[in-house]
Amino acid sequence: MxxxxxxxxxxxxxxxxxxxxxxxxxxxxxxxxxxxxxxxxxxxxxxxxxxxxxxxxxxxxxxxxxxxxxxxxxxxxxxxxxxxxxxxxxxxxxxxxxxxxxRFVADASHELRTPLAVLDTRLQVLERSLAADDPHRALVGELRDDSRNIINVVNDLLDSVDTTATGDAKPIAIRPVIDGAVAAMRLLAQEKQVTLETVAVPDDLAAAIPDTSLHRALVALLDNAVKHSPAGSVVRVTAAGDRRWTLISVSDQGGGISGIDPGRIFDRFARSSSTVDGGGSSSVGFGIGLNLVQDTVGRFGGSVEVTATSGDGTTLTLRLPRPRR
Structure with a gap:
């Protein structure tokens, strides 16, 4: 069975x-x-x-x-x-x-592995062929980082359909993961004239979750915050911890959650009222991204919740288990 x-x-x-x-x-x-x-x-x-x-x-x-x-x-x-x-x-x-x-998730993830590996290899060859002072070398390096992130996401999806997984994870330092997620979203934020800031993240703060899973969750939260932020605003990432939990918060300066109970925004296909984004257009998501965040951190004993929402903005907080000592 x-x-x-x-x-x-x-x-x-x-x-x-x-x-x-x-x-x-x-x-x-x-x-x-x-x-x-x-x-x-x-x-x-x-x-x-x-x-x-x-x-x-x-x-x-x-x-x-x-x-x-x-x-x-x-x-x-x-x-x-x-x-x-x-x-x-x-x-x-x-x-x-x-x-x-x-089966769909496993098959799709498996089929993506080979072309992504080929893409990463070609980017690696291109990077090696460039001179050290070539102005395009940094851009190619960023493309390689992006391809590796996608490969890690695909591997994480395969792990998520593995029903034999125990949900235990080795402790990781969260500061590098936060920095990586912010760097990955910075270009999209700049296009919408939104500034990303990392504030008060202790270097020794850790959580019991794979770095790829945390990266996925943070990118989804940042993407949601940027989508609902007006031009010229700031999206901030903060972190703190206590004996049991590591808390990572993503705050925007948008118009807050309306048209839906804040606790339901993590339901699949749940939608709030249209919000004017930084480009002046109406943005309504499909309600999948935040649900995936909940599923991703939930596999490792974590959770995500709305800790504040008003006309001045919204704060979503990841609650992750601290490493066992």
């Missing part, structure tokens, strides 16, 4: 258990009500002592109670079994959907 089928089966079992508990409580309530009614109509000593009756019924009070309990237990068991079967049948299509999703 593959991991998706096992996941769906476990979910069905949990739902079946909850249905059984609900039915059990209902049956117990009915039995308690029936018993209470009997005891209010017939004295308790007469229920369990038929000899006190002048006219006796062949079935004693204790037999009635035992019969009622037996019927209740049978009803609970039947309801639980039917609930389990119905739930498994209802969620069965999820197995196919999850399998299709994993």
């Amino acid at each position: 593959d991991a998706d089928a096992l996941l769906v089966r476990r979910t069905a079992v949990r739902v079946g258990v909850w249905l059984t508990i609900a039915v059990s409580l209902l049956v117990l309530a009915v039995l308690a009500a029936g018993l209470t009614f009997v005891l209010t109509q017939v004295p308790l000593r007469e229920v369990f002592d038929p000899s006190r009756h002048e006219e006796m019924v062949d079935v004693g009070g204790l037999d009635i109670i035992v019969g009622g309990v037996s019927i209740g237990v049978l009803a609970v068991a039947s309801a639980g079994l039917l609930g389990l079967l119905a739930t498994r049948r209802a969620v069965a299509p999820l197995v196919d959907a999850l399998s299709r999703q994993r």
